[in-house]
Amino acid sequence: MRSIIEFTRFSEFAVIALAYIVGYLLVDYIVAPIQYLYLSRDFTVGSLLFVPHGIRVLAVWLCGSRAILPLIIAELLCTVLLWQPDVAISTSLGSSMVGGICVYLTFELFRLAGIEMHPDGKDSALTNWRSLILLASIASVFNSVGKQIFFESLAPLTDEILILAMFWVGDTLGTFACLLLLIGIRRRFRF
Numbered sequence: 001m002r003s004i005i006e007f008t009r010f011s012e013f014a015v016i017a018l019a020y021i022v023g024y025l026l027v028d029y030i031v032a033p034i035q036y037l038y039l040s041r042d043f044t045v046g047s048l049l050f051v052p053h054g055i056r057v058l059a060v061w062l063c064g065s066r067a068i069l070p071l072i073i074a075e076l077l078c079t080v081l082l083w084q085p086d087v088a089i090s091t092s093l094g095s096s097m098v099g100g101i102c103v104y105l106t107f108e109l110f111r112l113a114g115i116e117m118h119p120d121g122k123d124s125a126l127t128n129w130r131s132l133i134l135l136a137s138i139a140s141v142f143n144s145v146g147k148q149i150f151f152e153s154l155a156p157l158t159d160e161i162l163i164l165a166m167f168w169v170g171d172t173l174g175t176f177a178c179l180l181l182l183i184g185i186r187r188r189f190r191f
Helices: 002-038 051-083 089-112 129-150 157-190
Strands: none
Touching: 002 157, 051 089, 051 129, 051 157, 089 129, 089 157, 129 157
């Protein structure tokens, strides 16, 4: 029985990490080129459809604190290999830790406020796509502010509000896209 539980946790870890990496690659190789086709690279600092944030929200919503470590590792890999390979590993690790825990901390803030949104929580009937989008939006602000602390030297102070707004839009739309995909899969396969 213990080996089944360990295998389930390993597969959960692998699915979360792989989903995040695939989402990041989707943004890097499909969304970003389309975005740059219509918008100037100078105007867009981040993606206007950042799918990995939606993966964070769904992973923490469904798995709770077990999603933190795979999210941190997947984000660290994506940061070091694709996004900021020339940045110090300590900066990348700090940024990845912010990304890995921002959604979990937002769920915890909701819980402290008396709203338990996890699927098995007391308020699970209240959890719908709108409440998850709200949670994702709040987590996006925490994530953006935390990342700006670690990457402070990469952007001038005057651009920080624009960067925060761009990340907020991208994270929120990315979460919306992931929720639409999840709803479609659920309806198709009836689970």
